[in-house]
Amino acid sequence: xxxxxxxxxxxxxxxxxxxxxxxxxxxxxxxxxxxxxxxxxxxxxxxxxxxxxxxxxxxxxxxxxxxxxxxxxxxxxxxxxxxxxxxxxxxxxxxxxxxxxxxxxxxxxxxxxxxxxxxxxxxxxxxxxxxxxxxxxxxxxxxxxxxxxxxxxxxxxxxxxxxxxxxxxxxxxxxxxxxxxxxxxxxxxxxxxxxxxxxxxxxxxxxxxxxxxxxxxxxxxxxxxxxxxxxxxxxxxxxxxxxxxxxxxxxxxxxxxxxxxxx
Numbered sequence: 001x002x003x004x005x006x007x008x009x010x011x012x013x014x015x016x017x018x019x020x021x022x023x024x025x026x027x028x029x030x031x032x033x034x035x036x037x038x039x040x041x042x043x044x045x046x047x048x049x050x051x052x053x054x055x056x057x058x059x060x061x062x063x064x065x066x067x068x069x070x071x072x073x074x075x076x077x078x079x080x081x082x083x084x085x086x087x088x089x090x091x092x093x094x095x096x097x098x099x100x101x102x103x104x105x106x107x108x109x110x111x112x113x114x115x116x117x118x119x120x121x122x123x124x125x126x127x128x129x130x131x132x133x134x135x136x137x138x139x140x141x142x143x144x145x146x147x148x149x150x151x152x153x154x155x156x157x158x159x160x161x162x163x164x165x166x167x168x169x170x171x172x173x174x175x176x177x178x179x180x181x182x183x184x185x186x187x188x189x190x191x192x193x194x195x196x197x198x199x200x201x202x203x204x205x206x207x208x209x210x211x212x213x214x215x216x217x218x219x220x221x222x223x224x225x226x227x228x229x230x231x232x233x234x235x236x237x238x239x240x241x242x243x244x245x246x247x248x249x250x251x252x253x254x255x256x257x258x259x260x261x262x263x
Contacts, residue, residue, distance in 0.1 A: 006044035009251055012262040013046045017058050025056035032061050039065035047073045050262050052115055053081035054095035075109040082114035084122040110147040118156045129164045151212040154195045162199040169212035170196040178225030178235035181242045185249035211261035216246040
């Protein structure tokens with residue numbers, strides 16, 4: 001805590017605690033100490049943390065850390081992982097309801113049902129929207145007032161799908177499109193506004209738009225999008241220097257124009 005080099009400039013941060021994915025966590029479980037340390041750092045950069053699933057007590061650990069660290073402004077986006085396995089989906093949703101029953105809704109900013117389900121082709125759009133509709137209905141019956149969203153690749157959203165959620169959450173990664181880092185911030189903005197924001201701009205402006213994932217890898221080679229790179233310097237090049245370049249051209253502009261996103 002109180003690290004002078006950290007600044008609260010991110011609207012939100014995506015976070016998955018170490019060892020919190022099932023079934024691996026049955027053998028090596030996540031550590032509350034690790035989660036609390038992570039939250040101490042994250043709290044100096046953002047007031048909102050997005051989780052991806054409910055397995056392995058990860059949500060409970062994050063909430064416990066927030067409580068013990070007395071992070072009065074920190075909120076959690078409750079994530080529910082959906083896949084192509086009914087047992088997994090039922091387990092994730094059941095745990096979500098337990099969490100919401102045991103905690104005041106004021107601790108959360110919203111509920112995100114699924115991440116890149118359509119991209120992986122784990123569920124059809126109709127199957128995904130059916131789950132979302134059921135969650136919204138049950139939240140209403142329980143008198144829990146939280147927005148419901150799903151997150152998928154920016155080019156997987158449709159107008160029909162956008163009208164069935166409270167928030168359109170789009171994962172937009174310039175690195176995987178092979179965009180040079182100097183052009184990445186502008187490309188991200190153009191892609192998001194032309195693929196996603198446009199879906200609700202005229203039909204239902206009350207539906208919120210958030211970039212659910214955006215960032216740049218600190219290592220891992222380079223990427224040329226739909227084609228194979230022929231050299232190590234083509235396209236999107238990973239690295240700490242490149243990450244800082246993308247941050248420098250994305251963060252301040254996003255703060256200025258009110259773009260909400262998760263880093």
